[in-house]
Amino acid sequence: MEKLLELKNVHVSFNTYGGEVKAVRGVNLQLDKGESLAIVGESGSGKSVTSKAVMRLLPAKTSKIKEGQILFEGKDLVKASNREMEKIRGAEISMIFQDPMTSLNPTMTVGKQIMEGLRKHQNMSKGEAKERAINLLKLVGIPNPEVRVQEYPHQFSGGMRQRVVIAIALACNPKLLIADEPTTALDVTIQAQILDLMRDLQEKTGTAIILITHDLGVVANLAQRVAVMYGGTIVETGTVDEIFYKPKHPYTWGLLASMPKLHAESKELLAIPGTPPDLLNPPKGCPFAARCPYAMEVCVEHMPEAYDVSTSHKAACWLLDERAPKVEPPEEALVGGAR
C-alpha cells in the first residue's frame, strides 16, 4: 500500500490566558491511499485539533504546531506557505464538518458553493462547473438536482444539507477526506443514510477518509483502522477488529464497557470514574493513569511508549511491558465474538 499521510510526533498548543494548553502531545499516525481511519476519543482528547492541524485550519494567532511533521505525499504541510495550503485545501484534502447548518453559506445557492472549488482549482467554465455540480448532487442522492442546484441551504433538511456538504468536499476528487463528526448532528435514520452514502462513495472514488467521532457504532460501520485518543495522545491504534475484539489499553476497555449493548442483557454499565486530564497541566506520565484501575507507580511517573501488539496494532500502556503483571480486560468490555 502506498502511504498518503503520515504524522510524526505532532505537538499542538494553544495560548490562553491561563497558560499553554497542550492539546496534542506527540501524535504519530499513518494513512494509506484509499484507507479509512477513525480517530475516536472524548471531547478534549485532541482528535479535532489533530485533523485541523492537517488542514492547517488552526487559528494562527492563538495556536501553534510546536513540533513534528505532517507529511502528505511526502510534502511537509507544517512548513507549507498559506498559498501552497490554498492549493491543497479543497483540491487534495477536503473536510466535512459536524454541523451542516453552520458550515454552509446561507446567502449563496448550494450550486454556487459547489462550483466555488471547481472554478478555483480546476479552472472550469461556469457552464462546466454547473454541470458537474448537478452531477455531484445526483451522486450524493439528492433528487431533482437540476432544480435543487439553484436553491439556498435553508430550503434543505439537515440530512440533505449534509449531502450537499459531502458534494462540496468531493467536488475536486480529493485524495483525502476528513470527516469531523459527520453524523453527530443527524437523526439515526438519516445517519444510516449518510453512512451508507459515504461507504458507497469511498468505494466509487477511492478517497481515503479520516473519520473523527466519539460513536463506536459509527466506527465499526465505516472504518478499517482505528486510533483511540486520550489526553492529547494516541493510546491505541489497530485494525477495527483488533480494537473491538482484542483491545489492549484500559481506556479502550473503559470505552467499550461503558456503552450499553443493544443485543445483550442489561447489567450495570462499567463507568470510567473521574474526568479527563486538564491539558493546561498535563500529567507527567500516562494521561489515563488517574482514572485507570490498573495504574502502577511507573504510570504516574513515565509516559508509556507504544508497544507493538501485532504489525498493525500498537498500544501505549505499561501493562504491555514484560515486567508488568498480566491483566485481562473486564468482561463488560468484550464485544461480540470475543465475549
Place this chain on the structure above:
Amino acid sequence: MSVKDREVLLEVKGLKKYFEVGKKQVLKAVDNVSFEIYKGETLGLVGESGCGKSTTGRTIIRLYGATEGEVNYEGENVHGKKSRKDLKKFNRKMQMIFQDPYASLNPRMTVKDIIAEGIDIHGLAKNDKERDARVYELLETVGLNKDHANRYPHEFSGGQRQRIGIARALAVDPDFIIADEPISALDVSIQAQVVNLMMKLQKERGLTYLFIAHDLSMVKHISDRVGVMYLGSMVELTGSDMLYEEPLHPYTQALLSAIPVPDPEVERSRERIILEGDVPSPINPPSGCRFRTRCPHAMDVCAAVEPKWLEAREGHWVACHLYDEEAMKQN
C-alpha cells in the same frame, strides 16, 4: 410483577399540544398521545428530533399548557384549573432534568442556591443550618462533595453539572422525574456515570422516571418499557426487551436497524432497512398514518384511515394497520 398488578402513577389521555406558527398555521407537535406510567418504573420515550417527545415531557409537567387531553397524576388532572397551592403540590411531586447542563443552571447563582431554590420555595428547611445540611447531603448523594456548594456552575464539567441538575431535582423529594435527554450532551464515559447514578437513585428512593432520549441503546438499558414516537404520535409501546426482540411497527424496525452497533462483524453482515427521505413537516402531516410516506409496507388504507392504537400482543401496543384485521380487510 405483571403489568396488571401495577399501580398507575401517571395517566396521559389523548394529549395534544399545538403551536401556532403564524399565518394561522398550526404545528401539531403532539397529537393525541395516550399512555400510562406505573409507579417505580422507567418509561423510555424515543424518537427522532421533532417527533414531539420533549414536548410531551414538557406538557406533562405543565411547562406548556395542553391544547387538549388530560394528564392525571395519581388520579388528579394536572392541567385542570388549579390554585397556586395545588400547583405547588404538583411541582413538588414532579421534577425535571434538562438536556443541556450548560444552559439549565443559572450562571449567577452558587450551586448551593441552585439546589436550595426548591427547598426555599416549598419551605422544607426551618433555618439556614438545616438548609445547608440538606444541600450537602444532596451533593453527596449525587457524587459531589460539600466543598462544591459555594462554587458557580462554570467551574464544573458537563458531567458534574448534570449531577447538580439531578441534585436540584431531588431537593424537593419528588416521586416522579422527567429526564429530557439528560445524557445527550455528555461524553460516552461520563454518560455511563450519570445513568448508573440515576438507576441507583431510583432503587434507593423508589423514583419513577420518564426518560426521554434519542439514543436507543441507552434507553433500552435504563427503561422497563419504551414508547416510540413519530411525528407527534406514539407508534409503539411495550416492554424494552420485547421492543428490541420483536419490534412490530415498521418505523421501530427501521429505527432499530439504523443504529450502528459497536461490533465490526455485526456491522459488516447486517441487513439494514434504510428509510427513504426525511420526516415530513408537522405543520402539514400526511393523512392517515403519518409514517406512510416513508413506510416500506404502505398500503392504500394507510392514506385513508388513521391507524388505531391497539394491543397487538399482551402488553404490546402498536398503531399500524398491519396488525389491525379490520383495516386489512378494508384494504
